[in-house]
Amino acid sequence: MPATPSQTIGPYFHIGLPPFPGGSDPAPAGHPDTVTVHGYVRDGAGQPVPDALLEFWQGGAGFTGFARVPTDDDGHYTLRTLPPGGAPYVALCVFARGLTHHLFTRVYFTLPENDPLLRTVPRERRGTLLAKPDGAGYRFDVHLRGEAETVFLEPRAPKGRRGYPQR
Amino acid sequence: MTAPQPLTEQATPRYRGLENRRPQRPPIPFVPDPDAVEAAGPVFGTADVGPFDADLTRQHPGEPIGERIVVAGRVLDGQGRPVRGQLLELWQANAAGRYVHRGDRHAAPLDPNFTGTGRCLTDDEGWYRFTTIRPGAYPLEECANTWRPAHLHFSVFGTAFTERLVTQMYFPGDPLLAYDPVLHAVPDPAARRSLVAAHDPALDEPMYALGYRWDIVLGSR
Numbered sequence: 245m246p247a248t249p250s251q252t253i254g255p256y257f258h259i260g261l262p263p264f265p266g267g268s269d270p271a272p273a274g275h276p277d278t279v280t281v282h283g284y285v286r287d288g289a290g291q292p293v294p295d296a297l298l299e300f301w302q303g304g305a306g307f308t309g310f311a312r313v314p315t316d317d318d319g320h321y322t323l324r325t326l327p328p329g330g331a332p333y334v335a336l337c338v339f340a341r342g343l344t345h346h347l348f349t350r351v352y353f354t355l356p357e358n359d360p361l362l363r364t365v366p367r368e369r370r371g372t373l374l375a376k377p378d379g380a381g382y383r384f385d386v387h388l389r390g391e392a393e394t395v396f397l398e399p400r401a402p403k404g405r406r407g408y409p410q411r
Numbered sequence: 412m413t414a415p416q417p418l419t420e421q422a423t424p425r426y427r428g429l430e431n432r433r434p435q436r437p438p439i440p441f442v443p444d445p446d447a448v449e450a451a452g453p454v455f456g457t458a459d460v461g462p463f464d465a466d467l468t469r470q471h472p473g474e475p476i477g478e479r480i481v482v483a484g485r486v487l488d489g490q491g492r493p494v495r496g497q498l499l500e501l502w503q504a505n506a507a508g509r510y511v512h513r514g515d516r517h518a519a520p521l522d523p524n525f526t527g528t529g530r531c532l533t534d535d536e537g538w539y540r541f542t543t544i545r546p547g548a549y550p551l552e553e554c555a556n557t558w559r560p561a562h563l564h565f566s567v568f569g570t571a572f573t574e575r576l577v578t579q580m581y582f583p584g585d586p587l588l589a590y591d592p593v594l595h596a597v598p599d600p601a602a603r604r605s606l607v608a609a610h611d612p613a614l615d616e617p618m619y620a621l622g623y624r625w626d627i628v629l630g631s632r
Contacts, residue, residue: 245487245489245492245628246601246602246605246628247488247489247576247629247630248576248578248605248606248627248628248629249578249597249599249602249605249606250576250577250578251577251578251579251593251596251597251606252426252428252579252592252593252596253564253577254513254564254579255455255512255514255575256502256510256512256514256515256564257564258512259501259502259510259511259512259526259527260501260503260527260528260530260566261500261502261566261577262528264459286428287431287432288430288431288432288433288435289431291431297622299575300455301448301452301572302447302448303448303451308453309453309454313486318466323546324543328448330446331446331447331448333448334448335448335449335570335572337575339577340432342428342429342431342432342433342508343428343429343431344426344427344428344596344627345434346575346577347434347438348438348441348449348573350448360444361439361441361442361444361447363440364439364440365439369505372488388431388432388433388434389431389432389433389435390435393434393435393436394434395436395439396434396436396439396440397430397438397440398437398438398439398440398441399440399441399449399574399630401575407591
């Protein structure tokens with residue numbers, strides 16, 4: 245069956261997609277292993293994107309593993325979570341006003357040479373998937389376009405269709 | 412006076428989004444990997460959904476203004492199997508075409524009895540069901556005279572994170588459908604039609620609400 249097509253999230257998603265459950269803070273309160281991941285979402289001109297929504301998913305036992313974080317007026321987001329368990333990355337889905345289709349990517353904490361997906365990513369672009377330690381925790385920026393464009397990932401398309409038909 | 416020109420395949424000012432936000436490089440396909448984090452997804456439960464979340468007409472002391480409607484359908488996977496126990500979220504304008512959002516400057520009244528947000532879980536057959544108010548059309552701020560047809564914003568989770576879907580549902584027979592650049596962001600006419608609900612008398616609530624049927628198919632994984 246053909247999949248229902250995606251449509252833009254529009255400018256008013258904040259009312260319908262509240263940051264729940266756990267919001268930007270899915271780590272259990274007071275957990276000693278909590279890490280902060282933060283950064284900016286930027287467009288092709290380097291301008292911050294103040295109306296993006298980031299959904300993080302990492303599975304893992306003992307907490308929900310899902311977080312929903314809108315960018316603030318400066319295009320900045322902050323996630324407080326636990327380090328990923330089985331995999332070296334957290335899955336990320338990026339929505340924004342002006343995107344006709346959400347974008348998948350991954351936030352890697354290390355870049356293992358034997359990672360099945362990373363092996364298919366040109367070496368010079370792998371750095372766009374790496375969260376880098378900084379004073380606040382880890383820094384991970386999303387560049388929607390431009391020189392530093394983040395590597396985005398495409399689900400396998402159903403037969404005869406591209407995964408992102410509106411691209 | 413010139414007659415309005417419906418959007419055609421030849422001359423469609425198709426909404427392609429904001430150019431500065433659109434990636435230029437082709438996406439890299441996910442590598443088939445049963446251990447990939449994206450092969451699973453978050454699990455929501457009854458604790459995440461309140462008793463009035465699926466009835467947007469009962470979230471305030473009074474009744475909202477507008478035409479009551481029921482919107483229901485099934486969420487299916489690419490093989491036509493029901494997607495069970497998954498979370499749907501809904502947001503929309505009120506009957507006057509105004510959102511309860513600080514960014515909405517359309518000069519139409521807010522309704523103190525309508526927030527325009529809902530959520531529900533699909534049942535064992537994949538069914539969801541909302542009771543709400545038919546939203547009004549509203550003009551796009553950045554365009555001289557382009558009105559969005561009545562629509563509902565839907566967010567759906569599947570069993571895999573890669574099945575995540577955010578989209579919009581439209582109403583049958585709406586004359587604005589032919590001119591809507593957002594609907595026409597979907598190039599395939601059949602895919603566009605799949606975003607338009609059908610009136611379904613079986614879903615009507617006699618003397619209370621008209622029923623619309625809209626099924627959702629998540630990406631095949």
